[in-house]
Amino acid sequence: MVAKFASECEPPVAWSCPECGLFQLESGGRPFTAEEHAAVLTIAPQVTAERRITPAQRGQAATQAREILETFGSDIPVDVEGLAGRLGYPVSWRSLPRTTRGAVAGDAGHPVLVLNRNYPFHADVERRWAVAEELAHAVLGHGTLVASEEPGRTPVLLEPARQVREREAKAFAAELLMPAAKVRLAFQRQHPIILRALGSEERAQAARTVIADLAREFRVSQQAMRIRLTELGLLT
Known part of the structure; x- marks a missing residue:
């Protein structure tokens, strides 16, 4: 946009998309009224x-x-x-x-x-x-x-x-x-914490600890780090 x-x-007073033809007037943060929504749709039909x-x-x-x-x-x-x-x-x-x-x-x-x-x-x-x-x-x-x-x-x-x-x-x-190569190296250093854990609850807590440590190291959210580790096949 x-x-x-x-x-x-x-x-901004409006938003437009050169590719899809969307033109949206700025509403000041409030929802569009039915009339405003209908007017916008006449300019840029919904895809x-x-x-x-x-x-x-x-x-x-x-x-x-x-x-x-x-x-x-x-x-x-x-x-x-x-x-x-x-x-x-x-x-x-x-x-x-x-x-x-x-x-x-x-x-x-x-x-x-x-x-x-x-x-x-x-x-x-x-x-x-x-x-x-x-x-x-x-x-x-x-x-x-x-x-x-x-x-x-x-x-x-x-x-x-x-x-x-x-x-x-x-x-x-x-x-x-979170470069893949560096995340893998960092996880390899931390992985023994998970391997030493006994039982599912302890392993889950160990995984949370590793995620938190890596998130701080890379300065990303814990959610982002968890997703990244899963994408890279390091966590299941």
Whole structure:
């Protein structure tokens, strides 16, 4: 989605998607009325067909993240904002709809990663993940679109292309913040804690301890680390 700003110091007045033709007026955070929703649908009919990201697309996104880390270095935890700046995508804080964590927008012809000053980021790890996702959209050539909304929120208008790109962005962000090779090495160091545990309850507690330790090391959420370890086949 492209954010349409009346000025840099004001919230966006509308959103548009060049690919799917969506044009959405900013509602100020309140739900659209039936009349407003009908009016928007006359401009951009709702698309219901679902597209899925293929393993090849996910692999390509992760590959690009690895190439960036190989080029600019990959100390853990990754300095994601510094890395974004070195790639030419500085981070800027602006007012966006409250449920939107971030976006990619143009600033005098130069792309910037926008974080929402109105979004209630609960922790530094959530902010880091949002930056990684926005960087993914920029690097993967997704254009200027809103990348990450509040979990569980259903967009007013479905955008199949956006759904695919969201999954690509998550694959990129996971590899950028939790490089597979380094996660495997870190897990190998911690794995004896799980192996020494006796009984299912003790093993479950040991796994939680390992996840928490690795999450702190990589500066990601415990949920993100658990998902990453599962994706890599290190946890079942």
